[in-house]
Amino acid sequence: MQDNSINNEELKEIILNNEEKKEYNSSKFADLENIVKWFIQRQDSENTLKTITLWAINLWASDIHYDHRVEDIIVRFRIDWVLVDIFALEKKYYKLLLEKIKHSSNLKLNITNIPQDWKHSVDLWDKKIDVRVSTLPTPYWENAVCRLLDAKKAIIDFDELWFFWTTKRMLEKAISKKNWLILVTWPTGSGKTTTLYTILSKLNSRDRKIITLEDPIEYELPWVIQSEVNEKNWYNFSMWLKALLRQDPDIIMMWEIRDAENLDIATQASLTWHLVLSTLHTKSAWDTLDRIINMWLKPYILASALDTIIAQRLVRKICENCKVETKKSKEETQIIKHMMKEIWMNSLPADNIKLFTWLWCEKCNNSWYKWRIWIYEILSLNDEIRELIRSGASAQEIISTWRKLDMITMKEDGILKSLKWFTTIQEVLKII
Ligand SMILES: [Zn+2]
Known part of the structure; x- marks a missing residue:
């Protein structure tokens, strides 16, 4: 791969195709499943709901999804805007849990054929958290999504x-x-x-x-x-x-x-x-x-x-806990040079830019990413x-003038942040 021999679209494809996909996974998901099943098998829907909510907060999830599948319910957390399967729950247990969710959020238990939504507080032993619950009828039963409204975040x-x-x-x-x-x-x-x-x-x-x-x-x-x-x-x-x-x-x-x-x-x-x-x-x-x-x-x-x-x-922020510096391959050096050119930094030596890889850890649920920027x-x-x-003047003329004033575009801001390894170039290219 030579400089100038490749256009931006091709480069984008190369970078995205070479991305190593990492699924979120953690032993914590299995631990949560065990605790939830222990409570729900004893008909303790209150502690089941509290446990799921508290663990979702600790895993930095923004939403809890209870989604229907033919055989069971899949409990999923949205972590860093990615939907992650946590565990499956038998339908008979979900029925009990759904009643608790609806009851605690003042939704009508007897209404199952129209969507409902309401905000309420969940008492999590040592703290309270606001949750917005919404339900949606499906051919099987009602789906439920709980958005966690943690003001601290x-x-x-x-x-x-x-x-x-x-x-x-x-x-x-x-x-x-x-x-x-x-x-x-x-x-x-x-x-x-x-x-x-x-x-x-x-x-x-x-x-x-x-x-x-x-x-x-x-x-x-x-x-x-x-x-x-x-x-x-x-x-x-x-x-x-x-x-x-x-x-x-x-x-x-x-x-x-x-x-x-x-x-x-x-x-x-x-x-x-x-x-x-x-x-x-x-x-x-x-x-x-x-x-x-x-x-x-x-x-x-x-x-x-x-x-x-x-x-x-x-964009997702890289995990600071498990990143380690690594040597650049020839291709990676070329990619970095292209990125620098895009932000008019091509006069600087690409050797100054470090390259990192990850070891994966429990803090990022083995995903390389933790939180977002x-x-x-x-x-x-x-x-x-x-x-x-x-x-x-048209919007186009205004933006052209604005560009001459050394303002940076979202893509350039993203490239700068990925060259500084706050995020990755893949994250930036996916959304631009
Ligand atoms: Zn990590």
């Missing part, structure tokens, strides 16, 4: 959001302003809850009033006034937003801009001296600009209201870009 320190110092400074500058609109864009599962709540916790001070409009409220923030959209009684999302503005807030966090009307209210709020944080369901900064310009907002309003777009994705692209509007927007 959702609100982290601002420094733990994995910004490089340039992007971190850019964002700190943006949120220190009194008004403007900041958008976090998010494909599903990109960790926007953590980013938004962490920014809010950084903004929290006694002299400022923060109000949120959420759907639904997932974590309680004691220092914030939270409201949940309730679209009954003819009160739609936009009307809630307007009511919220009459509460004289300094900072507003609205969960999602759903349509032109929501965006209009959000921009008006930012133009009338509020700092507004919100989210859009888009893939990148370019995608966000393109949608806003083409569909919704007049350029002069956009230029005056929008300050920052944070596009983000989550974010990769970002941040578009911060300066005078030059505002002028371009006002002049009616």
Whole structure:
């Protein structure tokens, strides 16, 4: 493989095809199965549920799935956004457990033919945890999924959001302003809850009033006034937003801009001296600009209201416990050179970049990965870009100018983070 003899798509394929697939596995899964079966065979559904929930938290799972198969139920945990089979449970025992899950989350036991969902607290001996339970009828019985809402993992320190110092400074500058609109864009599962709540916790001070409009409220923030959209009684999302503005807030966090009307209210709020944080369901900064310009907002309003777009994705973080440095093969050196070229670092010697491999360990459930980190692209509007927007430039022209300002794209941020071995290049390429 020679430099320049291969294009990026081919390189991506080579890297992904050479990836050694590792299944999550641990002796802890078998231990959990034994304890659960001991409790459930004694009809103790309460301790069964507590045990599964506690172990899921200790294994850093975000969700517990009880999924039907023809013969049995498979209990699976979502760990680092990967669904992992933990153990199988006989259907007769699941029936008992499902009744306990429904009972403790205030779902109606006699209703089995329509979906239900509710949030409740599970008392785990020494701590309480909020769980959002949802059930779905299937031809066999009801499926159940429990989302674990562990506030300690959702609100982290601002420094733990994995910004490089340039992007971190850019964002700190943006949120220190009194008004403007900041958008976090998010494909599903990109960790926007953590980013938004962490920014809010950084903004929290006694002299400022923060109000949120959420759907639904997932974590309680004691220092914030939270409201949940309730679209009954003819009160739609936009009307809630307007009511919220009459509460004289300094900072507003609205969960999602759903349509032109929501965006209009959000921009008006930012133009009338509020700092507004919100989210859009888009893939990148370019995608966000393109949608806003083409569909919704007049350029002069956009230029005056929008300050920052944070596009983000989550990738798995490598396990620090079992990584060891290794020698590079010729091919790996070439791959590293290509990655460096992509981020304009090709003048530096590739020998400076280390290469690691893993021994696998119990801490990462033998998967090489433990927890996740974010990769970002941040578009911060300066005078030059505002002028371009006002002049009616397309999203493409704006992004080209933005690129000349040495801003880094999500892919480049990902490559940098993989060259530093916070994650792997495979993780980055899979989602870009
Ligand atoms: Zn490990």
